[in-house]
Amino acid sequence: MLLVHCPVxxxxxxETDFHGGGQAxxxxxxxxxxxxxxxxxxxxxxxxxxxxxxxxFERWRCDRGCGKWFHAARDTVTMEFKAFYGITELPPRELMxxxxxxxxxxxxxxLKADAKS
Amino acid sequence: MSDLYVETPLVHREAPQGxxxxxxxxxxxxxxxLRGSANDKKFMVAVKKxxxxxxxxxxxxxxxxxxxxxxxxxxxxxLILCSRxxxxxxxxxxxxxxxxxxxxxxxxSDMRAVLRLEGEGVREVLLKGSSxxxxxxxxxxxxxxxxxxxxxxxxxxxxxxxxxxxxVFRSYADYAxxxxxxxxxxxxxxxxxxxxxxxx
Numbered sequence: 001m002l003l004v005h006c007p008v009x010x011x012x013x014x015e016t017d018f019h020g021g022g023q024a025x026x027x028x029x030x031x032x033x034x035x036x037x038x039x040x041x042x043x044x045x046x047x048x049x050x051x052x053x054x055x056x057f058e059r060w061r062c063d064r065g066c067g068k069w070f071h072a073a074r075d076t077v078t079m080e081f082k083a084f085y086g087i088t089e090l091p092p093r094e095l096m097x098x099x100x101x102x103x104x105x106x107x108x109x110x111l112k113a114d115a116k117s
Numbered sequence: 118m119s120d121l122y123v124e125t126p127l128v129h130r131e132a133p134q135g136x137x138x139x140x141x142x143x144x145x146x147x148x149x150x151l152r153g154s155a156n157d158k159k160f161m162v163a164v165k166k167x168x169x170x171x172x173x174x175x176x177x178x179x180x181x182x183x184x185x186x187x188x189x190x191x192x193x194x195x196l197i198l199c200s201r202x203x204x205x206x207x208x209x210x211x212x213x214x215x216x217x218x219x220x221x222x223x224x225x226s227d228m229r230a231v232l233r234l235e236g237e238g239v240r241e242v243l244l245k246g247s248s249x250x251x252x253x254x255x256x257x258x259x260x261x262x263x264x265x266x267x268x269x270x271x272x273x274x275x276x277x278x279x280x281x282x283x284x285v286f287r288s289y290a291d292y293a294x295x296x297x298x299x300x301x302x303x304x305x306x307x308x309x310x311x312x313x314x315x316x317x
Contacts, residue, residue: 008192009176014248017265064265066176066191 007084009066021059023049024071025090025106050102053077057091057103060084090114123201126230126290137304138236140297142290143282146231147204149197151187151211153220163214167207168197179261179274188261188274196272196284201226229272230290232283232297239279241305246296249273267296 002015011017029041050056056076061069073082073095083092090096093114096107127142153160155174164172170182173189180187185207186198199207208224215222234242240251246267249256256262260275269292272284285293307313 011176011262016248064263064270066263067194068191 002079002081004060004072004081005084006062006065006068007070007086008062008068011062011065013065017062017064019061019063021061021069024057024059052101052103055082055095055099055103057099059087123227126287127232127294130294133298133301136298136301138234138239138242138301140235140294140301141233142294143231143233145201147199147201147207147224147226148229149199149204149208149211150221150223150225150228151195151197152193152222153215153218154193157218160215160218160220163216163218164211167210167214177255177260177262179259188272190261190263190272196225228287229284230287230293232285232293234281234283234297234301235279237279238304238306239281241307242297242301243273243281243283245300245305267293269293 003012004015004018005012006018026045029037029045054075054077056074058072058074059069060072061067069087071085071087071089071091073085073091074080075082082095085091090107090110093111096111096114099107125142125144128144130142133140151164151172153164155161155172161172168182168185168187170180170185170187172187172195173180176189176192178189184200184203188196188198190196197207197211204224204226208222211222240256243266244251247264249262249264256273256275258275258277260273262273264271264273266273266283266285269285269289271293274282274284276282283293
């Protein structure tokens with residue numbers, strides 16, 4: 001049983017009080033470029049998901065509490081939650097740096113932008 | 118023309134006999150669903166003008182003023198409790214006062230069934246259907262929490278130390294009632310030493 005913490009209302013509870021919403025930080029291509037969305041981009045958006053061994057970023061909902069969505073960073077090997085953060089936020093910097101594989105690629109630009117500002 | 122009348126979800130149920138706690142349905146409760154931004158000063162002022170209370174901003178708390186209570190449901194949602202007779206009038210007053218402020222007011226008096234549990238050992242009875250630590254200090258009188266109770270969505274309101282209100286959606290009223298009849302039969306308080314209460 002996973003113990004989840006909601007960053008919005010501070011509720012702490014079992015996995016059953018929450019609802020896992022799959023991979024986090026998915027961008028809908030049509031939102032940003034409705035005129036030219038390739039079939040591949042649309043396919044990736046709908047169906048293609050990361051399946052990393054280790055650090056993973058997910059969406060969760062405080063289902064039986066305040067009803068809000070939030071993000072969580074979880075280790076898929078140890079099942080340990082590394083961080084909980086807001087639905088509009090990026091993960092803590094050290095976790096973005098620790099990310100590997102597809103996540104490292106995804107966070108590379110964000111880290112650069114973060115370093116500039 | 119047929120006349121409209123109110124029928125509560127558990128109107129056909131008889132008062133239970135031989136339970137370890139008292140269990141009944143509260144039939145005269147009016148409920149208003151109120152949504153808006155707690156950071157919007159205009160919204161908070163308008164609500165205070167009608168209800169006479171400051172909406173609670175802290176998670177899982179409630180505030181009362183006279184016979185009106187405001188329960189915190191989410192960072193932007195509250196459940197206003199009043200008498201059933203007053204709900205329509207209060208909803209209209211809130212709508213009028215809020216006007217064009219970004220908000221939502223709906224009379225949801227018939228949306229949920231309200232179960233009142235009363236007596237020594239109420240917390241232990243509720244523990245049979247919940248994974249929350251109801252014996253901890255987090256659940257002092259006034260606490261409100263949406264929870265998973267007996268696998269369904271419920272709203273828990275700690276009225277007094279051993280008086281609890283459970284709100285379940287209307288279609289689950291019979292299920293929740295049956296679940297409570299079964300689990301409230303035997304007292305469930307566990308003592309550290311000596312003989313325990315007989316199980317069901």
